[in-house]
Amino acid sequence: MAFNDLDLSERxxxxxxxxxxxxxxxxxxxxxxxxxxxxxxxxxRKHLVAHVGYNAAALCRILxxxxxxxxxxxxxxxxxxxxxxxxxxxxxxxxxxxLFTHTAARLDEQWRTLxxxxxxxxxxxxxxxxxxxxxxxWMRSREVWIHTVDLGNGGRFDEFPDVVLDSLLDDIVxxxxxxxxxxxxxxxxxxxxxxxxxxxxPVTGAVVGPLVSVVRWASGRGAVGMxxxxxxxxxRWL
Numbered sequence: 001m002a003f004n005d006l007d008l009s010e011r012x013x014x015x016x017x018x019x020x021x022x023x024x025x026x027x028x029x030x031x032x033x034x035x036x037x038x039x040x041x042x043x044x045r046k047h048l049v050a051h052v053g054y055n056a057a058a059l060c061r062i063l064x065x066x067x068x069x070x071x072x073x074x075x076x077x078x079x080x081x082x083x084x085x086x087x088x089x090x091x092x093x094x095x096x097x098x099l100f101t102h103t104a105a106r107l108d109e110q111w112r113t114l115x116x117x118x119x120x121x122x123x124x125x126x127x128x129x130x131x132x133x134x135x136x137x138w139m140r141s142r143e144v145w146i147h148t149v150d151l152g153n154g155g156r157f158d159e160f161p162d163v164v165l166d167s168l169l170d171d172i173v174x175x176x177x178x179x180x181x182x183x184x185x186x187x188x189x190x191x192x193x194x195x196x197x198x199x200x201x202p203v204t205g206a207v208v209g210p211l212v213s214v215v216r217w218a219s220g221r222g223a224v225g226m227x228x229x230x231x232x233x234x235x236r237w238l
Contacts, residue, residue: 056140
């Protein structure tokens with residue numbers, strides 16, 4: 001079952017569960033260690049926490065759009081988004097923790113109070129796709145689950161719910177297909193699912209492993225527990 005096959009209430013619960021998971025791992029990072037490197041190249045943990053906090057604020061903006069009909073983009077531009085993260089990384093540890101907590105609470109409040117009819121309203125993602133406001137549940141889930149791992153202090157893909165793992169793989173492969181990436185690549189997932197990335201291309205490489213390992217690899221976070229293809233490099237995701 002994919003994420004969007006679930007009832008909206010279940011999707012929102014998974015986003016909240018992911019937010020709690022991120023909060024748990026963040027609480028285990030000392031203030032001093034927030035300045036240390038995350039698992040994302042070029043970003044400290046402060047950059048990562050700023051990004052997750054500002055992501056919640058950006059989702060609040062498009063939920064405002066859904067509720068009012070007044071177009072409010074997630075970000076003014078990708079350059080503005082990058083500046084915001086860089087500036088956020090200069091905040092004190094306490095300010096960053098408050099940013100994460102307060103923006104997550106504000107997003108949850110908007111989910112709880114959004115009028116029923118507004119969930120179907122079309123809004124634009126940072127990548128330019130038009131999606132219903134209900135897609136914010138997945139957009140937030142993707143961020144908080146993945147970035148808990150990126151804190152680099154014990155978050156693990158094998159702690160993700162299977163529906164999140166399956167939907168992450170669908171998301172990643174969908175991005176590859178949209179850009180024409182991954183030609184010749186086949187993913188064999190746990191002996192139960194075969195994913196041909198580009199159907200019209202001859203197979204030149206196979207990645208084989210359990211779901212958790214294939215998702216970790218496909219997201220660009222290393223080849224662990226693979227039975228084949230660990231030497232291959234995945235295309236860019238986002």
